[in-house]
Amino acid sequence: MDLRAIEKNYERMSDSKLIEVITTNAQGIQPEVFGIIENEIRKRNLDPNLLNAVISQNEHHSLEDIYRHSELLRDLPCPICDNSRDKLNGTVCYTIKSIIITTFTATKIVIACPDCLDKQNRKAIISCSLLGWWGIPFGILKTPVYIYRNLKAKDENRTSDSNGALLSFTAEHIGQIKAFENNPEKLKNLIRDMKYLGF
Incomplete structure (x- = not known):
């Protein structure tokens, strides 16, 4: 080296x-x-x-450590509506768009208050319903699956503890969370700047 x-x-x-x-x-x-x-x-x-x-x-993180760091994110104001009333949580939005023989899929983790998470899942369901079916064969086959995944993700938006989506995000970004744990503005930017994966 x-x-x-x-x-x-x-x-x-x-x-x-x-x-x-x-x-x-x-x-x-x-x-x-x-x-x-x-x-x-x-x-x-x-x-x-x-x-x-x-x-x-470069460390192994226990589940307790990941939970503890997820609580730092839960106490932030919502990055979408700026609400500080409800604790934040996470959801996964699945989208599919098709054009004749081409089908695009995307997955995005969103961290926000429960009301905003519900809205994001509803938008993804509407998008899938309107734009997913038009590809042969994958659009027809995958659209119902993506709608179902959004419905299942929506069921976890109002859990009282950190849900799977938030814990997954925390584990993946633990380096950034630890670096900025005393800087709420940087943490808010971290959860605001989410990107779609695989689109």
Whole structure:
């Protein structure tokens, strides 16, 4: 392993790129690289908690740890309606769109208050119902499945504890959550900027 080349690579990154890499893509790094990242954080005068993101991505997390970090997200205001009255939770929205012989599918995790989660699932169901059927054969076969998946996801929107979608999101983003656990605005941005997967 060429540590000097790794160091140069980190030096070339902008602050925002470095933060993105070390909070989302630091799984499996070698112990020698921790020191390089720590020096780069210190040299740029970045938040020292960013190193926690690197460490957390290379640790095994217990279910209790994931639950605890999911509670940090649940206490945020809703990123869609800005409501602070209800605790947040997660849902998965499944969509399908078809054009003759081509069918596109997408999956998106949404973190929001229960009312907004219900609205997101309803929108996905309507979208599937209107746009999913028009592809042969997959649109016809998959559309009922995607509608059913949205209905099942909607059933978990009002659970009193963190549901499966929120726990899955927390486990996947634990590095970012740990790095920004004292910065509610960054956590709110994290859950607001969700992207569709596989579309």
